[in-house]
Amino acid sequence: MNNIRKWINNANVSRFRFWVQILTFILFVYGSYFLIHIGQNLPTFACPYNPGSPGTCFLISVQHQMHTPFSSLFSWRGLGFLTSLGSFVLFFVLFNKAWCGFMCPLGTIQDWITKLRNRLGIRFSNYDERSFKRLSWIKYVLLVLLFLIPLAIANSFFGLPKVSHNMMSPFCQICPARIILPLFSGDTSQMFINFTNTTTIVMSSLAILVLALFFVGSFVKKRFFCFFCPMSALQYLFSRIGILRLTKVGDKCTRCGNCSRVCDMGILSIAEDITSVNVVTDNCMMCFKCVEACPEEGCLDVKVFNFKIFSSTEEGFFKRYNPDGDSKELPPLNSKK
Amino acid sequence: MQHSVSKDRFERMRKTGSIHYSMEIKKNLAEIVDKFPDNPKSMQYFYDRYEHFLSGDDSSFKGKKVVASMCIHVPLELIYAVGAVPVRICAGAYAMDQIGTEFLPAKTCPLVKSTLGAIYLDILPGNIDPVLIVNPATCDQKKKMGEMGEELSKPLYLLEVPPTKDTEEARRYWHRVIKRFVKKLESVTGNKITRRSLKRAIKMVAKAQAEYRRFNQLRKTAPVIYGKDAILVTNAYFFDDIERWTQKVSELNDELEKRIEQKIYVGKPHSPRILLTGSPSIFPNMKLPVLIEELGGLVVYEEFCSTSRMIWDTVAVDEWFLYDMIPAVADRYLKPSTCPNFTPNNDRKRKIAKGIEDFSVDGVIYQTFSGCQLYDMESRMVGNFVESMGISTLFIESDYNPDDFGQLTTRLEAFLDSLKNKK
Numbered sequence: 051m052n053n054i055r056k057w058i059n060n061a062n063v064s065r066f067r068f069w070v071q072i073l074t075f076i077l078f079v080y081g082s083y084f085l086i087h088i089g090q091n092l093p094t095f096a097c098p099y100n101p102g103s104p105g106t107c108f109l110i111s112v113q114h115q116m117h118t119p120f121s122s123l124f125s126w127r128g129l130g131f132l133t134s135l136g137s138f139v140l141f142f143v144l145f146n147k148a149w150c151g152f153m154c155p156l157g158t159i160q161d162w163i164t165k166l167r168n169r170l171g172i173r174f175s176n177y178d179e180r181s182f183k184r185l186s187w188i189k190y191v192l193l194v195l196l197f198l199i200p201l202a203i204a205n206s207f208f209g210l211p212k213v214s215h216n217m218m219s220p221f222c223q224i225c226p227a228r229i230i231l232p233l234f235s236g237d238t239s240q241m242f243i244n245f246t247n248t249t250t251i252v253m254s255s256l257a258i259l260v261l262a263l264f265f266v267g268s269f270v271k272k273r274f275f276c277f278f279c280p281m282s283a284l285q286y287l288f289s290r291i292g293i294l295r296l297t298k299v300g301d302k303c304t305r306c307g308n309c310s311r312v313c314d315m316g317i318l319s320i321a322e323d324i325t326s327v328n329v330v331t332d333n334c335m336m337c338f339k340c341v342e343a344c345p346e347e348g349c350l351d352v353k354v355f356n357f358k359i360f361s362s363t364e365e366g367f368f369k370r371y372n373p374d375g376d377s378k379e380l381p382p383l384n385s386k387k
Numbered sequence: 388m389q390h391s392v393s394k395d396r397f398e399r400m401r402k403t404g405s406i407h408y409s410m411e412i413k414k415n416l417a418e419i420v421d422k423f424p425d426n427p428k429s430m431q432y433f434y435d436r437y438e439h440f441l442s443g444d445d446s447s448f449k450g451k452k453v454v455a456s457m458c459i460h461v462p463l464e465l466i467y468a469v470g471a472v473p474v475r476i477c478a479g480a481y482a483m484d485q486i487g488t489e490f491l492p493a494k495t496c497p498l499v500k501s502t503l504g505a506i507y508l509d510i511l512p513g514n515i516d517p518v519l520i521v522n523p524a525t526c527d528q529k530k531k532m533g534e535m536g537e538e539l540s541k542p543l544y545l546l547e548v549p550p551t552k553d554t555e556e557a558r559r560y561w562h563r564v565i566k567r568f569v570k571k572l573e574s575v576t577g578n579k580i581t582r583r584s585l586k587r588a589i590k591m592v593a594k595a596q597a598e599y600r601r602f603n604q605l606r607k608t609a610p611v612i613y614g615k616d617a618i619l620v621t622n623a624y625f626f627d628d629i630e631r632w633t634q635k636v637s638e639l640n641d642e643l644e645k646r647i648e649q650k651i652y653v654g655k656p657h658s659p660r661i662l663l664t665g666s667p668s669i670f671p672n673m674k675l676p677v678l679i680e681e682l683g684g685l686v687v688y689e690e691f692c693s694t695s696r697m698i699w700d701t702v703a704v705d706e707w708f709l710y711d712m713i714p715a716v717a718d719r720y721l722k723p724s725t726c727p728n729f730t731p732n733n734d735r736k737r738k739i740a741k742g743i744e745d746f747s748v749d750g751v752i753y754q755t756f757s758g759c760q761l762y763d764m765e766s767r768m769v770g771n772f773v774e775s776m777g778i779s780t781l782f783i784e785s786d787y788n789p790d791d792f793g794q795l796t797t798r799l800e801a802f803l804d805s806l807k808n809k810k
């Protein structure tokens with residue numbers, strides 16, 4: 051048992067994650083070709099516009115179900131919504147925000163873009179972490195709008211005129227997944243500007259803009275889109291009841307900052323916070339890079355319920371960040387290259 | 388310099404200074420080695436290093452440029468990466484302290500006086516002739532001492548350590564300071580830092596850290612080594628060839644492992660376990676740890692900038708390119724530091740608390756050099772905190788002068804006795 055534990059703690063989780071991401075990418079982008087059907091209300095971008103998708107994303111269900119008059123929302127349709135929410139939560143609690151770190155196709159694409167940048171030896175841009183934190187509210191606004199706009203199509207708020215039907219599924223209209231994921235199935239039909247009327251022109255142009263931002267952003271800043279993702283906002287609301295957990299023993303922390311400096315989301319509190327046990331914050335994607343980078347024994351732990359499955363250890367740290375990790379010897383001295 | 392002395396007088400000072408220094412080294416080393424039975428065999432290497440402290444070791448510095456540093460905030464990895472060797476010259480010699488007294492106010496901290504004395508007389512470990520002496524802006528006395536060193540036309544370089552480490556502003560500032568430091572290093576050595584050379588340097592230092600952490604694990608497991616020896620081991624990190632140091636510590640660790648198996652322990656089963664903190668013990672000023680252990684205590688952990696604080700913390704690089712490696716190295720020399728120069732410095736309390744836990748400490752001895760304002764001011768905060776954990780603390784104010792042995796003995800005896808009674 052101890053040997054297994056040691057083997058796991060010495061493991062390179064990032065490499066493991068890389069392979070899991072490839073597998074889940076295939077699953078969520080091509081699943082239906084393998085006759086896999088996972089289900090509806092998935093807590094990740096399994097986009098139904100993509101013919102290969104093995105299921106549907108919860109956000110599209112929300113937008114459909116909110117498109118309903120108040121009277122029925124508070125009766126049978128409301129029940130329907132609660133059922134969807136229930137299944138979303140059930141899927142979600144299994145892996146908590148690791149849906150983002152390990153399974154989301156959009157997240158994976160962004161990580162690939164980062165890998166590409168790395169290959170090219172191009173540096174990332176340095177931003178003050180706080181400025182991104184300051185933009186954190188955007189995802190919550192998107193989340194609220196995603197509920198409100200469909201409601202406002204079906205209902206009149208405070209006597210205002212109803213919102214046009216052209217605003218159906220407003221988030222889907224600008225979501226980069228709707229355009230990108232079908233491309234992987236060879237379907238380019240989502241990449242166009244809809245000239246039907248002004249609303250559609252605006253929305254579909256916005257979509258292209260978001261798409262461009264998605265690519266450019268994630269090239270200069272790791273996981274750029276994730277900072278604004280309403281799925282992440284929605285997930286975070288339920289993160290506390292997740293079965294998979296990321297916890298910290300503050301007394302063991304030296305606040306060396308290793309964890310926050312390798313964090314793709316630039317989360318500072320993972321190092322600074324020495325009182326919380328649960329250290330999953332709203333931007334966290336549970337990639338566990340921080341656990342890999344922490345050199346203090348048992349300071350950061352990944353747990354299933356209360357059972358530790360991966361912990362920070364001295365040995366693991368030096369394996370991953372040190373000579374013996376990739377080669378026994380130091381690289382030769384002649385360094386003129 | 389104001390206190391300029393004639394060439395003749397300087398030569399005389401240098402001569403007597405180095406004679407006194409050698410005598411001090413011999414005498415103190417004998418205290419450390421001979422008074423204790425059955426020192427680990429692998430310690431011999433370290434004793435020898437101090438024996439030849441001043442004559443140095445030809446091979447490690449041969450053909451290399453030396454960058455001297457006066458503090459733990461100087462990133463060693465960067466110095467290795469430009470093909471130079473770092474040597475930390477913070478001095479612990481009373482003989483040099485007396486030289487420094489010539490230039491500095493009487494109430495200056497002995498470490499500062501001693502270091503300036505050594506710089507002035509050019510009596511540095513290994514007889515090095517540094518191309519750069521890096522003086523981090525930590526305490527006021529060091530800063531001002533650096534200024535005087537500059538007047539002595541020594542190649543001093545001020546590394547601007549921020550007064551706090553908690554804010555992102557401080558971190559960014561520090562990153563910029565380090566960037567400029569890299570430029571300076573490149574210009575004094577004529578070598579460029581490359582991706583490869585820095586990667587190699589980071590890994591080389593990480594190896595040393597891994598070995599040092601193993602050493603600590605062993606000390607945690609059982610009382611296998613005296614604190615006085617442990618301090619010598621870490622102290623040698625100041626000036627030793629790092630790869631050889633790592634090798635030797637690894638040999639020592641192997642030996643200690645065997646000793647644990649054979650249950651060969653130091654001290655008595657009921658020796659009070661002591662955590663030392665405060666102003667750093669630097670060879671040859673080892674009077675406090677040696678005295679404690681002579682009197683039957685056992686130093687199990689030191690929270691000093693000459694020991695754990697210097698080696699413990701690690702570098703984590705996300706992308707192995709210069710643009711991330713240099714800031715990563717910079718972060719390592721700022722974020723985890725528990726130097727009292729930083730305000731707030733709660734991390735120091737937390738580190739001491741962890742030391743008390745991990746090493747099952749019975750009592751804390753807090754050393755303040757007379758004249759060291761920062762450690763003095765933090766002593767109350769640390770003391771109250773430690774007492775709140777139910778651990779007793781003894782404050783010792785001392786300097787490099789060996790005269791206070793008698794008085795120290797009385798106080799230490801009383802303290803150790805009270806700890807024994809508690810056990």
Ligand code: SF4
Pocket residue numbers: 093094095149150151154155156157158275276277279280281282335
């Ligand atoms: S934050 Fe959004 S885009 Fe990013 S991984 Fe999570 S669900 Fe995917």
Ligand code: SF4
Pocket residue numbers: 302303304305306307308309310320321322343344345346349350
């Ligand atoms: S890496 Fe570990 S010890 Fe360092 S700040 Fe993060 S949690 Fe604390």
Ligand code: SF4
Pocket residue numbers: 296309312313314315316317320333334335336337338339340341
């Ligand atoms: S805090 Fe840790 S798990 Fe969360 S995103 Fe950052 S590195 Fe990944």
